[in-house]
Amino acid sequence: MLLAASPPATARTSGEIRIGVLDFLGSEATVGEWSPLLHHLEAALPGRTVRLEQLDHAGMRAAVAAGKLDFIVTNPGHYVELEAELGVSRILTLDAGGGRTPARALGSAVIVRADRSDLQSLIELRGKRVAIVGREGFGGFQLAWGVLADIGVSPDEDFAELQSVGFPMSTVLDAVASGRADAGIVRACLLEGLGEAGRAFRVLAPRNEPGFPCATSTPLYPDWPLASLRHTPPELARQVAIALLSMDADSDHPTWAVPADYQSVHDLFRKLEIGPYAYLREPTLMVMAQRYWPWVAGFALVLLGWILYTVRVEYLVQLRTAALSAALAERDRLESAARATQEQADHLARLSVLGELSGTLAHELNQPLATIANYANSIIRRADNGRLTDAALREATGEIAAQAERASGILSRIRAFARKRTAAREAVAPVELATEAIALFRGMMARAPAITFADTLPPDSRIEVDRLQIQQVLLNLLKNGYDASRDQPPERQALEIRLAATGDRLEIIVRDRGSGIDEATRARLFEPFFTTKDDGLGLGLSICRSIAEAHGGRLFAGTPADGIGTCFTLSLPGLKHDPAHDRT
Structure with a gap:
């Protein structure tokens, strides 16, 4: 067994396991507290040498970032920060005993x-x-x-x-x-x-916490986790977990249990706006909209009323102008009436299209604007933390430019529609459409769920579509899947995208494992302004179906074979194979 005060600069030896421990009691007390763990691991894993690294908060973060550790043992708050920042993953939770449980141990x-x-x-x-x-x-x-x-x-x-x-x-x-x-x-x-x-x-101000053996001024939270790092081999993590779970629970030293639920720690950090939720302190447009949405909704209603009033007044003016023209010249009555009627019909048609496009524009521009805000905030946070590298800056600004160009493309497409122009289509690889949509979705979300991607198409597959429109459909389906499953347990929050071919038709299937959709809701799912979300416009799926039909395809919802969640299938015709574009 080896003990050290900080991560050494030398390379690790074969068979060595390095465990970083947060040293809050002092060197001697830390060694005494964690020595039973080291002895037990070396006895349970013959041929392995276990090394303890005693670190403070900053030292542990640096060691994890540099890949100098295999496991860490730290307090729940520090774990939640490292989980969000560096991807550590808990495998066990400390069970100190003596009236304390893994879920109710710290105050x-x-x-x-x-x-x-x-x-x-x-x-x-x-x-x-x-x-x-x-x-x-x-x-x-x-x-x-x-x-x-x-x-x-x-x-x-x-x-x-x-x-x-x-x-x-x-x-x-x-x-x-x-x-x-x-x-x-x-x-x-x-x-x-x-x-x-x-x-x-x-x-001061002790609380009554039944069964807890100590005085505490706060509610109780889960005990310290043992977490593995991204590079830790899964087999090693499994061996260590099995070894520690076998520790004698009747001994006078702490033992270990299966991982506890650390949601209470996330709730605390969200309330304090620290750790992974420090971005909530920044007055971004998205945060301001979330905080003051009643005022935004009220302004939107006033604006809508003003538009309707203007339409009504102008409509009446047109009617009265036509009637006056007919009264002034009987000879020209039929011609003037026909001209006035035609002008009125054209004007009302333009106003109707404008009303639809205003909702469509707000719905479609929300996603690229959210992505731009996300990357801009990331640059600010990295600069504040001193972690802004040229590569990170180039990547973030490149993505901001790409999203700005995407927003410009949306506006160009809106103008083209208003002028009765056709959208630009090009032959693209379906796998490019899916992977670009996944990348955009992950860029928009602070903590995006896992997305499983399966491509069963031949490597030379091509389809002629409007790239921006199809990506818009996929982004909308991914966002709906995230909303439907984010309240589920972690194992049901993952999303799936699968590419398949049925004859000459491309099928893009997006699946979630949420609570599913009943028959009554499914019957109205694609109606304009129908939504099951409190803050939804009810335009997303209606717009998506219109895009699918404009491509000669279909968009429909169904229930997976196992009965869990919902599957949305986008079926598009014209799938071709072009060996000249073989993906190698």
């Missing part, structure tokens, strides 16, 4: 000196000096921050001073005991572990 204790009778509630911390290990501390700050936010107390605005004293967590106790701070925030159960020394402090 924060806001502590004061036992002789401070002037402090009895959390709201009395306004104007006081509070010591924390650091803003990244989960049990040492973030859990208490969430409770303070619920009662309207802001650590940055309401505390006289927020002192970040760093690890180990006992430094917070020293600050409170010496009077440098009026209160401190530590992990629950830390005082109980100090024995007699812990009686010099008391927990």
Whole structure:
């Protein structure tokens, strides 16, 4: 068994397993706490050497990014950040026992000196000096921050001073005991572990948490996870998980259980707008629209009323003008009436088309604009974090330019429709249509679901379509699938796209595993302005079917053979094979 304080620069040796552990108690305490895990792994995996890397938050992030570790053990908040940023994946959750369960194990204790009778509630911390290990501390700050936010107390605005004293967590106790701070925030159960020394402090506003053996000022959250990295071999992760699950539950050291649900941590971070949800603090157009949608909807209704009023007035003017012309000249009555009627019909037709195009334009431009906003925000975040490289900047600005060109193409197509021009079609590979739509969809979503792609077509397949229109259909179907399944368990959130051929027809199947569609809803699914979404316009599927029919194809919905979710099939004629364009 090997112990180290930081990731070494040398290459790993054969058979070595490196486990990074967040060191919040100090070097000696960390070694004592995790030594049973190392001993057990080396005994269960003969021929393997297990190396423990004791790291702080920044050191662990750097080691994970550099691929210097195989597994990490850290607090739930730090795990959620690394999961979103670097793709780590939990395989087990700590089971500390002693009245604590993997799902209810961590809390924060806001502590004061036992002789401070002037402090009895959390709201009395306004104007006081509070010591924390650091803003990244989960049990040492973030859990208490969430409770303070619920009662309207802001650590940055309401505390006289927020002192970040760093690890180990006992430094917070020293600050409170010496009077440098009026209160401190530590992990629950830390005082109980100090024995007699812990009686010099008391927990402020303790909660009643049945079965939990320690005083806590906050609700309880899941315990620390053991997570594998992207490059960790799946077989090694499986062996380590099996070995740790076999640890003796009756021993005096912590054991491990299957992964707990960390949704409560995501909810906390979303409320505080930190970690993966820090982008919510930025006043983007999408966030402003979500926050103030009633005002936007009201403005849209006023605008619609004004348009209808204008149409009505102008219609009446046309009628009265025609009637006046007929009264002034009987000789020209029939000719004038015919001309007035024709002008009126043409005008109403243009207004009708304009009314449809306004809804279509808003619906179609939303996706490229959302993608542009997403990449622009990514550039800002990377610049703020000092991680903006030339390659990342070039990729992001290239994608922004591509989406701007795509939006311009949509507007050109709208103008062409208004002028009765045909859309531009070209021979393209179906696999290009699908992969480009998947890439655009992932670029629009902060946390896009997994998408399984299957191509059963011959490699030289080509079809003549309007590329932008077909991509619009696929993006709409992917977004609908995401909306239908995002409330499902993780294993049912993945989407599927499959390319198949039936004779000379191309079939693009998009499937989700959501709650499905009943027969009554399916009968009206493609009607204009019919929607099951609270914020939907009801134009998406209607527009998609129109695009399919304009290509001589069909768009229809069905239920998969296993009865789970919904399948949308876009069937297009004219599938051809061109060996000159063979994909190799």
